[in-house]
Amino acid sequence: ETKIKCSFCNENAVTRIGYAKLWLCKEHFIQFIEKKVFNTFKRYGLGGKNWRILAAVSGGKDSVSMLYILHKLSKDIGFELIALHIDLGIGEYSKISREVVENLCKSLGIPLIVLDLKELTGFNLPEMVSKTKRPPCSLCGLIKRYLINVAAQELKANAVALGHHLDDLIPYIIKNFVLQNLFEISKLGPKTDTLNGLVGRIRPLYEVSEDEIMLYAYLAKLPFVQNECPYSARKGLEKTIREFINNAEKRHPGFKIAFARSIAKNIEIYKNIGKEEPLKQCKICQSPSNSEICSFCKITAKVAGKPLGSEVKTKIAQLH
């Protein structure tokens, strides 16, 4: 039986990269992905020397791979890396996730901050869900955004790194285009700038696909949480769009990356399209907010009987 050789060496190939017309062995695939993230950093100016980057790590394959690659790049590029994990208290799933992140950071020597929702507010996510009757993922999303931003401000981080990859972002971009939420698209590029108290976000995996990140995590033998969050559900329209994109990529290799690059190139246009009102400051906790009182203060008021923004901020400030 003849095996196909790696395009760069004599080893057997483990995968083919359609858009690059390459067959790669394990080692060269790992290098290929790491190089790609390095190039993404350069191409979009995601971070530089002496930056402090706060990496949000859930424990899934995407954020774990991102953290691992960032750890390698931090020496080359010269930025400081700190990991942040939010323990939402979603039963076994959160327990395992937290352990995975704690162990990984320990073994790599990356400083880690864990924010425990129950410790910070007195309630875990399932309790908040049942008290507010809000869809779990939208509640979860707003809590994570709030806590991540508070931690990033507290640590004076230059940017928050998120583990979103091509296959997270493109369906979302297309969905927002279909619904003509054009301003939303401006937030889905490789980076957003720090503005009005909202710390900028960077997406080092912007040009990496889900298949690639899965294979990377597996070949680099990274520990990650296999369990899915019990609340996770991929919704109708996004699923349809996903299938369309993967089909297009099969027939036209390189379609996804080309699309992502075009979006990045036009990001300023999208920023100017729907000009939202500038962010205000929450009257209670001074965090950036769309209205007088931020959603975190509103939600915690409902759950705990009083808004907890300021209290939570003080607790986070004392953590480091």
Ligand code: Q46
């Ligand atoms: S953790 Fe939170 Fe996800 Fe679970 S509740 Fe939904 S948003 S699915 S990334």
Ligand code: ZN
């Ligand atoms: Zn090789």
Ligand code: ZN
């Ligand atoms: Zn607030």
